[in-house]
Amino acid sequence: MVRQPYSSSSLKAELNSRGWRLTPQRETILHVFQNLPRGHHLSAEELFHLLQKRGEEISLSTIYRSVKLMTRMGILRELELAEGHKHYELNRPHPHHHHHIVCIQCNRTLEFNNDSVLKQSLKQAEKEGLQLIDCQLTIMTICPEAIRMGWPSALPSNWACTRAISESDPNRDIEEIEQEIAETESSEDN
Amino acid sequence: MVRQPYSSSSLKAELNSRGWRLTPQRETILHVFQNLPRGHHLSAEELFHLLQKRGEEISLSTIYRSVKLMTRMGILRELELAEGHKHYELNRPHPHHHHHIVCIQCNRTLEFNNDSVLKQSLKQAEKEGLQLIDCQLTIMTICPEAIRMGWPSALPSNWACTRAISESDPNRDIEEIEQEIAETESSEDN
DNA sequence: TTATTTGCAAAGGGTTTGCAATGTC
DNA sequence: GACATTGCAAACCCTTTGCAAATAA
Numbered sequence: 378m379v380r381q382p383y384s385s386s387s388l389k390a391e392l393n394s395r396g397w398r399l400t401p402q403r404e405t406i407l408h409v410f411q412n413l414p415r416g417h418h419l420s421a422e423e424l425f426h427l428l429q430k431r432g433e434e435i436s437l438s439t440i441y442r443s444v445k446l447m448t449r450m451g452i453l454r455e456l457e458l459a460e461g462h463k464h465y466e467l468n469r470p471h472p473h474h475h476h477h478i479v480c481i482q483c484n485r486t487l488e489f490n491n492d493s494v495l496k497q498s499l500k501q502a503e504k505e506g507l508q509l510i511d512c513q514l515t516i517m518t519i520c521p522e523a524i525r526m527g528w529p530s531a532l533p534s535n536w537a538c539t540r541a542i543s544e545s546d547p548n549r550d551i552e553e554i555e556q557e558i559a560e561t562e563s564s565e566d567n
Numbered sequence: 568m569v570r571q572p573y574s575s576s577s578l579k580a581e582l583n584s585r586g587w588r589l590t591p592q593r594e595t596i597l598h599v600f601q602n603l604p605r606g607h608h609l610s611a612e613e614l615f616h617l618l619q620k621r622g623e624e625i626s627l628s629t630i631y632r633s634v635k636l637m638t639r640m641g642i643l644r645e646l647e648l649a650e651g652h653k654h655y656e657l658n659r660p661h662p663h664h665h666h667h668i669v670c671i672q673c674n675r676t677l678e679f680n681n682d683s684v685l686k687q688s689l690k691q692a693e694k695e696g697l698q699l700i701d702c703q704l705t706i707m708t709i710c711p712e713a714i715r716m717g718w719p720s721a722l723p724s725n726w727a728c729t730r731a732i733s734e735s736d737p738n739r740d741i742e743e744i745e746q747e748i749a750e751t752e753s754s755e756d757n
Numbered sequence: 758t759t760a761t762t763t764g765c766a767a768a769g770g771g772t773t774t775g776c777a778a779t780g781t782c
Numbered sequence: 783g784a785c786a787t788t789g790c791a792a793a794c795c796c797t798t799t800g801c802a803a804a805t806a807a
Contacts, residue, residue, distance in 0.1 A: 393782080396785090396786080397786070397787090398780085398781050398782065398785090398786055398787070399781080399782095400780075400781075400786090400787065400788080401780095402787085402788075403787095420771090421771080421772080422771080435788090435789095436788065436789045436790075437772090437789090437790095438772090438773075438774080438788080438789065438790080438791095439787080439788055439789070441771090441772060441773070442773085442787085442788085445772095445773095448671075449671065457647035461770085461771085461797090462770085462771055462772090463771085463772090478691065478692065478695060478697065480697065481638075481639065481700055487695060489691055491687055491691070493683065493687060494684065494687060494704065497681055497683060497684060497704075498704065498706045501668065501679055501681070501706060502668065502706055502708050505668060505677060505708075506710075506711060507668065507670065507708035507709065507710055507711070508708055508709045508710075508711075508714065509706065509707070509708055510671060510707040510708055510709055511706075511707040512704060512705065512706045512707065513704070513705050513707070514684065514687075514688065514702060514703070514704045514705075515702065515703050515704075515705070516688045516691060516692055516699065516701075516702045517699070517700040517701040517702065517703075518692050518695075518697035518698055518699055518700055519697065519698045519700055520696075520697055520698075521696060521697070521698075524698065583807080586760085586761085587761075587762090588760090588761055588762070588805085588806050588807070589806080589807095590761090590762060590763080590805080590806070592762085592763075593762095610796090611796080611797080612796080625763090625764095626763070626764045626765075627764090627797090628763080628764065628765080628766095628797090628798075628799085629762080629763055629764070631796090631797060631798070632762085632763090632798090635797095635798095651772090651795085651796085652795085652796060652797090653796090653797095
């Protein structure tokens, strides 16, 4: 969005200028997010397991510390969708920037682009004299299945839509994600 | 937004139609949110303390259960700003609907209106065949003070802007909120 | 009367933190 | 060499849950 230090070297420069240090762990984590297929976002725990499977052991606390740091630097976006825990993804500059639609019943998530939201946000931030870091429009919806099931009454707590309204299912298996990353890995740019 | 059962009687009707019940606790909680001054949102804990001070003891678990229920019914909006815990406010219909600007350093929050965001959201939801319940645009910013303090480096963890960029400071004292509510209490409509 | 809701206390789950060891600048 | 960072385990905090008693319909 506003900041875009996506290469390891610019990450290093950015960190060092603040008296911080580039560590293999931070480099690895940045690398994972760089190669995450579009439409994916990882929780700290997911990132941890993903790295474990790759044989790159980074402790959970380091992961939590790193994503928090990178979020405060504006490198990552912290998403609070409806899963009950945070997800992270690269805070990409303009044309890749996107928003989310969530079903508040089944938590399935769908991405969409909308430039005018970004424009409105820039205008609004400027008006307040604040520097824009990110903007996130989250649209809460109810999917037709949930309505058919009798929403807003209590549905079985783990009920999920039969129709997949999501390309970026937060509940999918790590292995699936891992595989997609492997496929993307060729188009790498560090 | 989409749903608007704001009176006790329509809440009762809505609950009963689902086999649920109107309890004094639920009525009280709805009442608090109805009379919350514009620009305010409460966490479960804040709501708990506020009621305590009024002498209306509702257990924390009931509060958590109630706000969750009302959110799923579309009566409340669940806000995930930057405080680390959820806040709630009435999910108001059109002209009162609003969005938030947050400073990711000091968490101060500012409200703003923007009809076009709602329009865009309606269009997007419709396009996906989903029923809109709510939409929230959250603009993450950095305030000038934080930039001056050397952002994105680590600032003192409890550092806060000297300039108040918020009419709805999440950290304000409950008593203050309580007082404002008392002042608003006259323009009641149940 | 029957099923829901409450309140309490205990458990849960994601996230943070203290501290000694390690690694970066 | 000085100071940031890691990893581990314990602590934390917000939130949820089990269950018996109370209560709305």
